[in-house]
Amino acid sequence: xxxxxxxxxxxxxxxxxxxxxxxxxxxxxxxxxxxxxxxxxxxxxxxxxxxxxxxxxxxxxxxxxxxxxxxxxxxxxxxxxxxxxxxxxxxxxxxxxxxxxxxxxxxxxxxxxxxxxxxxxxxxxxxxxxxxxxxxxxxxxxxxxxxxxxxxxxxxxxxxxxxxxxxxxxxxxxxxxxxxxxxxxxxxxxxxxxxxxxxxxxxxxxxxxxxxxxxxxxxxxxxxxxxxxxxxxxxxxxxxxxxxxxxxxxxxxxxxxxxxxxxxxxxxxxxxxxxxxxxxxxxxxxxxxxxxxxxxxxxxxxxxxxxxxxxxxxxxxxxxxxxxxxxxxxxxxxxxxxxxxxxxxxxxxxxxxxxxxxxxxxxxxxxxxxxxxxxxxxxxxxxxxxxxxxxxxxxxxxxxxxxxxxxxxxxxxxxxxxxxxxxxxxxxxxxxxxxxxxxxxxxxxxxxxxxxxxxxxxxxxxxxxxxxxxxxxxxxxxxxxxxxxxxxxxxxxxxxxxxxxx
RNA sequence: GGGUGGUUAGCUCAGCCGGUAGAGCAGCGGACUUUUAAUCCGUUGGUCGCGAGUUCGAAUCUCGCACCACCUACCA
Numbered sequence: 001x002x003x004x005x006x007x008x009x010x011x012x013x014x015x016x017x018x019x020x021x022x023x024x025x026x027x028x029x030x031x032x033x034x035x036x037x038x039x040x041x042x043x044x045x046x047x048x049x050x051x052x053x054x055x056x057x058x059x060x061x062x063x064x065x066x067x068x069x070x071x072x073x074x075x076x077x078x079x080x081x082x083x084x085x086x087x088x089x090x091x092x093x094x095x096x097x098x099x100x101x102x103x104x105x106x107x108x109x110x111x112x113x114x115x116x117x118x119x120x121x122x123x124x125x126x127x128x129x130x131x132x133x134x135x136x137x138x139x140x141x142x143x144x145x146x147x148x149x150x151x152x153x154x155x156x157x158x159x160x161x162x163x164x165x166x167x168x169x170x171x172x173x174x175x176x177x178x179x180x181x182x183x184x185x186x187x188x189x190x191x192x193x194x195x196x197x198x199x200x201x202x203x204x205x206x207x208x209x210x211x212x213x214x215x216x217x218x219x220x221x222x223x224x225x226x227x228x229x230x231x232x233x234x235x236x237x238x239x240x241x242x243x244x245x246x247x248x249x250x251x252x253x254x255x256x257x258x259x260x261x262x263x264x265x266x267x268x269x270x271x272x273x274x275x276x277x278x279x280x281x282x283x284x285x286x287x288x289x290x291x292x293x294x295x296x297x298x299x300x301x302x303x304x305x306x307x308x309x310x311x312x313x314x315x316x317x318x319x320x321x322x323x324x325x326x327x328x329x330x331x332x333x334x335x336x337x338x339x340x341x342x343x344x345x346x347x348x349x350x351x352x353x354x355x356x357x358x359x360x361x362x363x364x365x366x367x368x369x370x371x372x373x374x375x376x377x378x379x380x381x382x383x384x385x386x387x388x389x390x391x392x393x394x395x396x397x398x399x400x401x402x403x404x405x406x407x408x409x410x411x412x413x414x415x416x417x418x419x420x421x422x423x424x425x426x427x428x429x430x431x432x433x434x435x436x437x438x439x440x441x442x443x444x445x446x447x448x449x450x451x452x453x454x455x456x457x458x459x460x461x462x463x464x465x466x467x468x469x470x471x472x473x474x475x476x477x478x479x480x481x482x483x484x485x486x487x488x489x490x491x492x493x494x495x496x497x498x499x500x501x502x
Numbered sequence: 503g504g505g506u507g508g509u510u511a512g513c514u515c516a517g518c519c520g521g522u523a524g525a526g527c528a529g530c531g532g533a534c535u536u537u538u539a540a541u542c543c544g545u546u547g548g549u550c551g552c553g554a555g556u557u558c559g560a561a562u563c564u565c566g567c568a569c570c571a572c573c574u575a576c577c578a
Contacts, residue, residue: 154515
């Protein structure tokens with residue numbers, strides 16, 4: 001501590017100035033930010049443990065408690081006051097009366113502000129109206145809050161401020177807290193699911209000399225000591241498969257990916273994925289596993305597999321549909337017959353009507369994919385696996401034995417959004433090298449998202465990757481689904497926003 | 503990248519047929535020993551996002567810029 005006065009912030013105004021004056025007065029009384037108060041109780045535990053006890057029971061055998069929290073409501077009435085404290089678990093009312101705490105403490109309490117952090121000792125009782133309350137024998141100011149909280153009834157509603165000052169959002173809006181508590185529970189449930197199945201959780205590099213594992217534009221940075229360019233990873237895929245080569249036959253990683261692309265309600269530059277790989281399994285196994293995972297997580301975190309997303313009922317309990325691109329297009333647009341959808345010329349004509357650009361090099365599969373994306377993808381409300389993606393756009397997936405033009409791959413769509421992507425891995429090093437060469441050519445031709453030729457990955461495959469199935473699930477989008485959140489920013493604590501002047 | 507809407511007190515919002523800015527909450531002063539969005543009386547607080555223009559006069563009309571939201575495009 002020093003005696004130097006902190007320069008007032010640029011947005012200092014009357015309320016802050018008044019609170020700062022109270023802080024200065026508190027400093028004159030002694031330590032203004034004490035750290036010797038130890039709580040013994042959390043609000044929610046007390047509410048739960050004493051839910052059934054009437055006041056006569058509580059008064060007969062007084063329960064001594066020590067709680068701490070932020071004061072969100074205060075009702076001053078002459079010689080007795082009520083306040084509402086909030087801690088990480090919930091809220092608890094406190095009662096501060098002259099005959100129990102004395103005039104000095106009562107006067108001090110009256111000057112404390114909403115937002116101040118208090119420590120309270122006392123006993124439990126129940127008020128006339130039946131609310132469990134701590135009757136204070138002592139109240140202390142533990143941290144002065146210099147900035148006023150948002151309006152106590154409406155909380156913070158301004159979207160920008162909710163994102164930029166998430167801490168204020170979390171203080172005042174229980175719905176926001178709930179989303180992030182659920183997010184934590186969802187991630188924990190996923191982690192447990194894989195650990196219980198014998199998977200090893202690993203951490204692979206976030207900085208890659210060659211960005212790989214997905215088609216996306218990377219962020220670039222520079223390592224000074226090595227004097228080399230490094231890329232923030234766009235996916236952990238290639239590293240995880242190297243671990244399978246190394247003998248870790250079931251691995252998963254839950255971590256951030258970074259993609260230097262647009263920002264929207266469904267895209268944040270850094271987002272969280274789980275990727276998992278299991279040797280001696282294929283993509284059909286993954287689809288079964290994915291259904292089991294999503295059902296289990298929803299049941300565990302929400303207590304149900306029937307959920308609502310933005311007004312649409314979604315049933316995670318039923319077996320998920322499994323359709324090829326052509327089958328999905330036909331199902332939602334029956335005027336396209338399956339025979340038509342197998343004709344490249346027909347597809348080109350249909351795409352021309354939707355204004356979608358096509359290239360002479362687009363094969364049947366790519367044309368189907370484009371038509372799917374142009375008007376079917378967003379209609380897949382209920383969980384649907386789209387299987388057999390074209391080999392041309394799946395450079396890391398194993399080609400189908402029955403038809404090498406497509407891969408043993410699926411994408412899972414729910415509410416019209418891609419939630420997961422998985423496939424039987426391409427483990428033939430010569431095929432993989434050829435696919436990388438094709439990608440490298442596309443990159444030279446100007447495709448910014450085409451992949452690099454990754455020689456170390458080919459070398460790993462040359463040691464022998466067992467037949468393996470691998471999948472990625474977008475955690476943010478899954479959390480959006482399970483918390484009924486309309487924007488990815490609602491499920492990321494500190495979403496990326498443009499710079500602002502504080 | 504394109505379109506639409508928003509930006510007024512610390513917060514939630516009115517005011518927008520151009521005439522010098524309002525409410526509730528919070529704050530400040532006062533009353534009140536079971537309140538709970540406490541109540542009652544009094545009261546402080548504003549570069550109306552920023553910059554230009556039209557006008558005797560702009561929160562209000564016009565143009566530009568910034569940021570936010572939504573839609574759209576892009577994006578495995």
